[in-house]
Amino acid sequence: MTPPAHDSVRAVAWDDGALRLLDQRALPQRVDYLRCTGAPAVARAIHDMAVRGAPAIGIAAAYGVALAARARYAAAPATWKQAIETDLALLLDARPTAVNLRWAVERMRAKIGALAGDPGEALLNEARAIHEADVAANRRMGELGAALIEPGSGVLTHCNTGALATGGYGTALGVIRAAYAAGKITQVYAGETRPWLQGARLTAWELAQEGMPVTLIADSAAAYLMAQGKVRWVIVGADRIAGNGDTANKIGTYSLALAARRHGVKFMVVAPLATLDTNISSGREIPIEQRPAGEILTLNGQPVAAPFATAWNPSFDITPADLIDAWVNETGVVFQPAPAKIRALAG
């Protein structure tokens, strides 16, 4: 079997003793890579969005922990487990909303607790396991989600949830890939995703790599697109899912869910179990990252707005569970997510 072209897109990779990140700020104009040799560089890459997407930043952080352990153990073999706490905190603080970041760091921390001697190989293997499990979860979610889609469908996605945002293949975009391969999708629409334009810069680029047709829209055009009957499913990822099914995802997702409900368009969230935060009971408790006003007030570094304007720039919003028809995770599909169904999953 010829490997599909998307396997060539590796946002996060371990390469010759360091973490190699595809710098997503330069796409689609340039395909540049960053080489991170320590946790501070990884945390900075996450904070500055060289790597983004909830699963991808979790994986990057796991490799970051492995890098940190190598350095801390080399510097002070007796006390490295105390010293590495600084690195873990740095990684945890890099972005506040995606729970995958915390999940990955906590898993690495648990591994650290069980180690004796040089931690290098064991932690690198743990990071690799997280990475491989994410790709496998995406493949499985792709199958499960694609099975829900009727042949001849137009679908709409938001932000970027593909190979660039994950360990590989993608969450929402993985479902779209699988459904497209199965001949079920006639047209993919992608919101450009202001202010960072992940849809225009990243999703269009990923789909173009594979020859899939993609039509960009202004995010605000989605409701009118649905009114035209062009969309059967809205398919999105998630950065954190609360115990009641409320879902934090890229700003604009909530608007899509409202428009979908008005038009009888189905709404699918595709996210691995690591996205679930059972510590919180509703979306109100999810911390929402505020990004710099400059992302709204400038374009390509040039001011676009009048000098006295300010901006409110939340990076995520909350879609209430009542607007979600299906949450696809690697264990199955939760239809109409609700607390009891989610407790059963987490149990």
Add this chain to the structure above:
Amino acid sequence: MTPPAHDSVRAVAWDDGALRLLDQRALPQRVDYLRCTGAPAVARAIHDMAVRGAPAIGIAAAYGVALAARARYAAAPATWKQAIETDLALLLDARPTAVNLRWAVERMRAKIGALAGDPGEALLNEARAIHEADVAANRRMGELGAALIEPGSGVLTHCNTGALATGGYGTALGVIRAAYAAGKITQVYAGETRPWLQGARLTAWELAQEGMPVTLIADSAAAYLMAQGKVRWVIVGADRIAGNGDTANKIGTYSLALAARRHGVKFMVVAPLATLDTNISSGREIPIEQRPAGEILTLNGQPVAAPFATAWNPSFDITPADLIDAWVNETGVVFQPAPAKIRALAG
């Protein structure tokens, strides 16, 4: 009384025998003016969006007819009324959605029919009358709309509906001006209004001219802003209103109306009677202008999306009447617009 600063913003003005247009493509970086001496230049300025906003393009077209009449009469005094039809068609075709353009050209055509001899002065006076009536209508709508707003309100607007979009003062922004002057508004939120960024470039500039606080948001953040309880009214203009109250306005308006309804936020349309098209019974019949894909695929002339991506770029959408709480026009307020109420108005 000191004249308010907004009177200094004149998007459309008759100046020394020609039409002077503030070139809105250059704002807020540069305040440039175009001097149009004939109908083709006016039609081009409308088509290319040097002048935009439904009332403003109607007024510009009226002056364009006056310019055309001067030239056609000078060239052929006996047959100018036939010859000018070419100019009228050019102006009518410049943009398809705003009915004010057609309304203004038809009013000028009616005047032409009644004229004998040199039409120059009479048609210039007719254009001036249209212009002055628009400003007066805006002032009146400002009072009527402001009366609906509760003290201490946050309001959200979309696109630009101010002095730049009208003969002066503004429609939706006129209501916001009047309500702000009355001390009722604590915060103005403005959607940046992709793809053309009228909110960021024009509305923020206009409000900053008057020292009013304005906070820009990504259009897709509006629903989440409402979920935070920050908005009591959404206040927008209109390009065409059908006989049943369905309203065409800048793309994204419909999304705002859906989010407003979900959150109990009131939705106000502010547009003069000239925006009503009684020839059509519902929004389905309103022609929606498709703008070039390049507006989505490039930023500041630089490509932003992958080379193989396409875009769907409707400039307007339709907000169904059932989502509109109040239509403010210069004769009063139509609450919950519906066919019978609108027929009574037009009668």
